[in-house]
């Protein structure tokens with residue numbers, strides 16, 4: 001199988017590609033806006049290009065993928081608030097172009113990264129795919145629009161299109177600058193001997209999923225036999241998550257145990273727009289892809305902390 005990964009130089013993408021190259025021919029398109037050239041696996045066909053570039057469809061045709069994993073995106077909620085037009089262009093219009101180009105290039109399956117941000121304030125926990133969608137940010141809205149577009153493409157073509165809604169992904173290579181996930185931000189502070197800051201009470205919870213588990217989910221989805229399920233109310237979408245809630249304070253405590261950092265953490269004000277609790281129900285991915293998140297939080301955090309230690 002030939003698999004094209006957009007965003008394959010990024011955090012999730014580069015971890016994915018390192019595993020896919022063991023079994024498949026892999027191509028990467030990435031404009032290196034947040035991704036890093038040194039994370040692009042040397043075994044892949046690589047094109048440094050914006051997915052919005054006029055030459056993108058031609059490049060995709062040149063590689064000729066059987067499947068496309070679309071991870072390239074403007075990934076920051078904060079950046080989407082500052083520049084919603086750019087966010088829309090990359091995430092909504094970008095996904096439309098990737099979907100069309102993939103179909104024209106003869107791909108039979110397209111998976112696109114979506115996010116817990118499409119749900120907004122949860123009405124139940126853990127959230128099933130069918131839960132109400134009321135995104136709170138331009139980022140959440142552009143991800144939801146890209147999901148809707150793929151659902152209509154699925155209905156009108158022979159290609160299997162689906163969205164994978166990641167919860168809070170963490171692991172090696174996550175960028176801690178900008179809007180880096182809380183795990184990356186804490187790890188970077190701890191290895192540099194800086195006191196991490198917990199924003200809000202620390203009792204807020206997230207569904208932290210290790211990047212290795214996300215990579216395994218995408219791998220399982222790529223080889224799964226099941227025709228992607230367009231549930232009447234859930235859409236062709238899958239939560240990729242653990243279903244578990246972990247508080248930021250609990251996370252901080254585990255990281256403290258590896259780092260030996262003795263000082264108390266700082267506390268800062270609650271960040272505007274932050275939801276209090278989040279967890280996504282992964283049962284649909286389990287039943288359709290035979291996938292489960294297997295890496296414990298302690299193990300995943302230790303791997304991540306050690307990576308930050310080594311990259312200092």
Ligand SMILES: NC(=O)c1ccc[n+]([C@@H]2O[C@H](COP(=O)([O-])OP(=O)(O)OC[C@H]3O[C@@H](n4cnc5c(N)ncnc54)[C@H](O)[C@@H]3O)[C@@H](O)[C@H]2O)c1
Pocket residue numbers: 006007008009010011012013029030031032033034035036049050051052070071072073074075090094113114115116165166167168169170181
């Ligand atoms: N990290 C998380 O916790 C998380 C959670 C939910 C969803 N997601 C989604 O998963 C995907 C991957 O996220 P990530 O955390 O690896 O982010 P990332 O920033 O590390 O990766 C995104 C990659 O896409 C590339 N890119 C961005 N715009 C591009 C464009 N116009 N053309 C070509 N390449 C472009 C970047 O250079 C980067 O390599 C994104 O779609 C993101 O929205 C991530």
